[in-house]
Amino acid sequence: xxxxxAVLIVVAALGAVLAPSTRHVLVAxxxxxxxxxxxxxAAGAYVLGVIALVAPxxxxxxxxxxxxRSGYEALLSDIPAWGSSWPVAAAVAGGIGVxxxxxxxxxxxxxxxxxxxxxxxxxxxxxxISLGVAAVLAVVAxxxxxxxxxxxxxxxxxxxxxxxxxxREERTRMRRQHRAAARAQxxxxxxxxx
Amino acid sequence: xxxxxxxxxxxxxxxxxxxxxxxxSRRSTMAALASLSVLFSAPVVAAAGFAESGHGSLPRxxxxxxxxTLAALCAELVVGGAVAALLWRRSDTADLDExxxxxx
Numbered sequence: 001x002x003x004x005x006a007v008l009i010v011v012a013a014l015g016a017v018l019a020p021s022t023r024h025v026l027v028a029x030x031x032x033x034x035x036x037x038x039x040x041x042a043a044g045a046y047v048l049g050v051i052a053l054v055a056p057x058x059x060x061x062x063x064x065x066x067x068x069r070s071g072y073e074a075l076l077s078d079i080p081a082w083g084s085s086w087p088v089a090a091a092v093a094g095g096i097g098v099x100x101x102x103x104x105x106x107x108x109x110x111x112x113x114x115x116x117x118x119x120x121x122x123x124x125x126x127x128x129i130s131l132g133v134a135a136v137l138a139v140v141a142x143x144x145x146x147x148x149x150x151x152x153x154x155x156x157x158x159x160x161x162x163x164x165x166x167x168r169e170e171r172t173r174m175r176r177q178h179r180a181a182a183r184a185q186x187x188x189x190x191x192x193x194x
Numbered sequence: 195x196x197x198x199x200x201x202x203x204x205x206x207x208x209x210x211x212x213x214x215x216x217x218x219s220r221r222s223t224m225a226a227l228a229s230l231s232v233l234f235s236a237p238v239v240a241a242a243g244f245a246e247s248g249h250g251s252l253p254r255x256x257x258x259x260x261x262x263t264l265a266a267l268c269a270e271l272v273v274g275g276a277v278a279a280l281l282w283r284r285s286d287t288a289d290l291d292e293x294x295x296x297x298x
Binding site for chain 2: 002009014017026051072086146
């Protein structure tokens with residue numbers, strides 16, 4: 001079970017990084033998050049698995065839906081996938097991956113595992129302050145996200161004015177092009193008549 | 195073959211490398227954000243895997259660590275999405291290579 005899920009998670013992660021379309025990228029990330037949740041449930045971390053199954057994929061879905069509804073579709077548009085420095089990025093990522101693999105996976109023994117306390121017990125008695133900080137972080141993040149991403153009345157007016165200006169300039173440019181084309185045609189006809 | 199902490203560590207290292215490559219090389223803001231969430235899922239897999247496999251006698255703190263990482267991941271997605279929207283509104287592009295200058 002672990003091996004099948006691990007392969008699927010790696011494939012989803014590769015899809016999230018290599019897919020040319022932004023929509024496919026988001027679908028691959030959601031699939032990867034869901035597979036990680038299933039992996040955790042299969043490993044025995046039931047509460048954590050359910051949270052991992054729902055929370056990140058839900059956040060991503062809500063962000064994508066809000067962007068689509070609020071007129072930010074261009075953010076989800078397809079942009080040529082790779083920056084110019086992708087070979088350097090590949091080398092650095094590969095190097096760090098190998099270093100991580102070497103320092104953790106090859107040097108760990110089976111005595112690293114945990115005991116029988118449940119996650120809720122650990123959170124309640126072992127890490128209550130960290131749990132509080134995480135809860136505050138989540139609330140602040142949602143509030144901050146809404147605050148940063150919101151569009152005020154003045155911004156909507158400015159956006160509309162900018163859009164109208166862009167359309168006006170587009171129309172002027174088209175008219176100028178038509179006029180130039182008509183003039184060129186007239187000149188051609190005049191030249192042929194002479 | 196038993197699945198031990200080393201297996202989760204290996205999977206975590208692979209996910210971290212893939213996510214890091216995506217963050218460093220993608221040009222779209224949303225794709226870079228998505229790669230960042232792949233990168234964030236690496237410590238979740240490692241911490242939960244360490245806690246759930248093996249035969250140690252320590253309390254299961256790895257699960258708690260993984261939960262806090264998930265909270266950070268969700269915060270990153272929400273705030274990152276909002277910042278991406280803000281940058282797009284200011285610079286009129288979602289291409290990270292074109293965002294050479296952002297006015298305040």
